[in-house]
Amino acid sequence: MTTVDCEAQAVRQQLERALASSNFTRSERLSRFLRFVVERHLEGRDSELKESVIALEVFGNRDYDPKQDSIVRTEAGRLRARLAEYYVGEGSGDAVIIELPKGGYVPVFRQAEAAARPPGSGAEAPRGLKPALLALAGIAVAIAALGWWWVQQKSAPVPIAVLPLKNLSQDPANDYFADGLTDEIIRNLSILDGLAVRSQTSSFVFKGKPLNVREAGKQLAVVYILEGSVLIAGQQLRINARLVRVRDDFPVWSGRYDRELTDVLAIQDEISRGIVNSLRLNLGRGRRRYDTNAEAYQLYLRARALGWREAVDAFQAAIAKDPSFAPAYAGLAGAYAYRSGVTGIDREDELAKMRAAAEKAIQLDPLSAEAHAALGIAYARDARWGQSERSFRRAIEIEPGRSSTYSDYVMYLLLPLARIEEALQQLRTAEKADPLSAQVHFHLAHVLLSAGRPDEAAGHCEKLPADYSNKSHCLGRARLGQGKTGEAIQFLERSDSSLNRAYLGHAYAQAGRREEAEKLAAAAWDYPFQQALIYAGLGDKDRAFEALERFAAQGPVRVGRNLTYPEFALLRGDPRVKALRKKVGLPE
Numbered sequence: 001m002t003t004v005d006c007e008a009q010a011v012r013q014q015l016e017r018a019l020a021s022s023n024f025t026r027s028e029r030l031s032r033f034l035r036f037v038v039e040r041h042l043e044g045r046d047s048e049l050k051e052s053v054i055a056l057e058v059f060g061n062r063d064y065d066p067k068q069d070s071i072v073r074t075e076a077g078r079l080r081a082r083l084a085e086y087y088v089g090e091g092s093g094d095a096v097i098i099e100l101p102k103g104g105y106v107p108v109f110r111q112a113e114a115a116a117r118p119p120g121s122g123a124e125a126p127r128g129l130k131p132a133l134l135a136l137a138g139i140a141v142a143i144a145a146l147g148w149w150w151v152q153q154k155s156a157p158v159p160i161a162v163l164p165l166k167n168l169s170q171d172p173a174n175d176y177f178a179d180g181l182t183d184e185i186i187r188n189l190s191i192l193d194g195l196a197v198r199s200q201t202s203s204f205v206f207k208g209k210p211l212n213v214r215e216a217g218k219q220l221a222v223v224y225i226l227e228g229s230v231l232i233a234g235q236q237l238r239i240n241a242r243l244v245r246v247r248d249d250f251p252v253w254s255g256r257y258d259r260e261l262t263d264v265l266a267i268q269d270e271i272s273r274g275i276v277n278s279l280r281l282n283l284g285r286g287r288r289r290y291d292t293n294a295e296a297y298q299l300y301l302r303a304r305a306l307g308w309r310e311a312v313d314a315f316q317a318a319i320a321k322d323p324s325f326a327p328a329y330a331g332l333a334g335a336y337a338y339r340s341g342v343t344g345i346d347r348e349d350e351l352a353k354m355r356a357a358a359e360k361a362i363q364l365d366p367l368s369a370e371a372h373a374a375l376g377i378a379y380a381r382d383a384r385w386g387q388s389e390r391s392f393r394r395a396i397e398i399e400p401g402r403s404s405t406y407s408d409y410v411m412y413l414l415l416p417l418a419r420i421e422e423a424l425q426q427l428r429t430a431e432k433a434d435p436l437s438a439q440v441h442f443h444l445a446h447v448l449l450s451a452g453r454p455d456e457a458a459g460h461c462e463k464l465p466a467d468y469s470n471k472s473h474c475l476g477r478a479r480l481g482q483g484k485t486g487e488a489i490q491f492l493e494r495s496d497s498s499l500n501r502a503y504l505g506h507a508y509a510q511a512g513r514r515e516e517a518e519k520l521a522a523a524a525w526d527y528p529f530q531q532a533l534i535y536a537g538l539g540d541k542d543r544a545f546e547a548l549e550r551f552a553a554q555g556p557v558r559v560g561r562n563l564t565y566p567e568f569a570l571l572r573g574d575p576r577v578k579a580l581r582k583k584v585g586l587p588e
Contacts, residue, residue: 008042009425011109014096016397023086030079032058032390037107038098039389043419049105057386076105157196159222160275162186164207165239166229178230179204180301181239181264185226188272190401191367195275198222199403199434217246221435224252226275237261241271262294296321300328303335311335326365333358333374337408347381347555354378369399373408380412383556383585388413403434407443415447416560417587423447438468445474450564454481473500476507481566485511502530506567509537529554529562536570544568545576556584 015038018024024031036058040048048057051072055064059071066072080100087097099108162185167178183200190197198220206216213225228241237260243253255274257267292300296318303314315332318325336354355378361371376391392409399405406426414423427444434440441460448457458478464471472494479488485507492504505520521534532547552559562568563577571577578588 010096011038011042011098014094014098014109017094018083018086018091018098021086021090023082023090027082029059029075030082033075033079034083034098035390035393036386037100037105041107043422046106051105054105072105076100157194158224159196159198159220160189160224160226161198161203161216161220161222162189162226163211163216164204165227165241168229168231168238169233171232174230174232176302176305177232177298179207180304181230181268183304184301185268185271187399188268189275190399191369192272196433197401199401199437201403201439202434202436205436213244213249214246219436221432222246226271232261235261237264237267239267239271241274243275264294264297265292292322292325296325296328300325300331303328303331308335308338312339324364326361326368326371329357329361329364330368330370330374333361333371333378337374337377351378351381367398369395369402369405372398373402373405377408377412380416380557381555385413385417385587401433403430403437403440406430406433407439410443410447411561412557415450415564416557418560418564420447420451420564424451438464442468442470442474445478449477449481449566452481452566454478454566457481469495473497473503476500476503477567480507480510498524498527498530502527502533503567505530505534506537509534509539514538529558532562533567536568539570541571541574544571545574545580548580552580552584556586559584560586 015035019031019035024034033054036054037049040046051066052064054072055061055069059075061069061071064072080102083098083100087094093112095112097110097112099110101108162182165178165182167175182203186197186200186203189195202220205219211227213227217223217225223246225244225246226241227244228239231238236258239255239257241255241257242251244250245252253274255271257263257270259267299314299318299321303311303318306314312332312335315328315335318328319332322328333354336350336357339350354374358371358375358378361368362375365371372391372395376388376395379385379388379391392405392413395402395405396409406429410423410426414420414426424444424447427440427447430437430440431444441463445457445460448454448460458475458481461471461474461478464474472491476488476491479485479491480503488507489504489511492500492507494500501520502524505517505524508514508520509517517534517538521531521538524530524534528547528550532544532551535541535544535547548559548562551562559580563571563581581588
């Protein structure tokens with residue numbers, strides 16, 4: 001069975017299953033090789049599955065000479081043998097078979113049933129027995145399916161959410177501590193086998209609201225909810241936590257901790273252990289424990305509560321108190337990542353600092369999903385797409401419930417590379433992990449517009465909270481995509497942000513209000529992307545390309561992302577697009 005016959009999602013799931021097996025975890029080189037050929041084939045890029053490209057992308061050999069060096073052919077032989085070994089052992093029951101035929105590097109995907117019954121094998125059954133055999137076969141299939149469903153149900157991760165811990169202190173300034181502690185408990189639980197933990201952004205929708213466990217559980221689509229409170233009095237800390245079963249408000253587990261403030265990390269560990277034990281789970285591979293001093297940890301929690309502009313200094317202060325505290329480096333890398341794309345910031349300096357912080361975090365804690373994701377952003381900004389994708393995939397593998405990783409993967413790699421359908425798949429996964437996240441819905445709308453599906457995009461814009469700063473922007477773009485220019489203008493006129501003014505200028509141009517559009521374009525000289533957007537609306541390709549040439553200094557991520565926007569459809573097919581992509585480091 002060919003790739004066309006096997007769903008791409010099923011193939012990717014099979015790939016991850018094989019790479020997680022003992023056959024491949026002990027060989028990073030063969031794992032990279034297998035991932036590379038499978039992903040390229042699924043992306044329709046078979047032309048890249050040749051020795052010279054594999055030597056560069058997989059083995060880092062820039063001066064590969066196939067006459068002098070046989071590394072690709074040798075490793076391909078080892079990969080074929082390793083795949084055969086896997087399907088005889090751990091993968092013997094897998095539904096999809098991945099093969100690498102001899103004489104080439106384009107993989108083949110087949111359903112296991114087809115592989116198990118080659119044409120012409122076995123004797124033909126007597127004609128009278130055929131109905132009985134078919135009936136028995138049907139029963140066997142039904143039993144197998146039921147058994148598969150039972151195994152899946154028993155092994156499926158348990159959906160759980162952690163609601164914001166209440167700050168019972170008289171000082172509201174301690175909110176940062178309660179919020180930060182909630183976030184850290186979510187992180188600790190997210191890397192445990194057997195739990196599907198809702199992300200912080202969805203959980204915090206319920207902050208400060210009257211608690212109705214059943215309603216919260218329904219909106220978050222979870223079976224259990226952890227709730228509790230925090231009280232700080234001097235150096236004394238009291239934490240109450242309770243795990244509740246949503247369907248009947250039954251308290252499955254509870255814990256009360258009266259300790260010194262310095263014991264906060266130990267308490268987090270005990271809360272995780274209490275939940276794991278009460279749900280009869282195994283701590284598994286994900287368990288980790290950090291040791292740091294109370295002052296560094298409080299600075300770290302305070303940094304997480306700040307915006308990215310202030311967070312850099314706060315994370316550096318935490319690191320100064322404890323240079324071995326990995327989460328502080330991961331947070332610092334994330335802060336640099338978001339700051340590096342802002343106009344007026346020294347991009348190269350920020351990227352260098354981001355890489356250094358992320359690499360230090362990974363050195364101290366190889367299981368830091370946040371650090372791997374930050375490294376993915378850094379590599380993407382440098383147009384090192386292969387390294388970027390590996391970093392993002394590693395982050396997802398470590399912490400599959402972290403919705404921001406999927407969003408970053410989409411906005412920094414998949415969308416800039418115009419891999420639209422993959423981007424939508426990743427954001428759908430993020431939506432399951434974080435169903436109430438405004439960021440996820442905003443990014444889904446963003447990508448759906450690039451996919452030419454404005455009606456669906458509008459639906460996600462409608463789901464954004466009324467006070468979400470970019471809601472009018474989202475709805476304005478969606479209405480533009482739907483051809484409802486008048487409504488688009490009404491939404492875009494509600495905000496005076498420079499970005500909204502650019503889309504407003506584009507909408508004015510579409511509505512024939514050219515003079516107003518020209519005025520907005522003239523006022524946006526310092527913002528070349530915004531000028532390009534308005535000129536595209538005016539149908540002026542030359543001025544749009546001139547503005548995009550100035551915008552190219554922002555790097556491949558932002559240029560590639562913006563070229564997918566429907567507002568730039570006018571420019572597609574123009575040879576200047578190809579030249580611009582090449583200039584910033586985007587593949588053809």
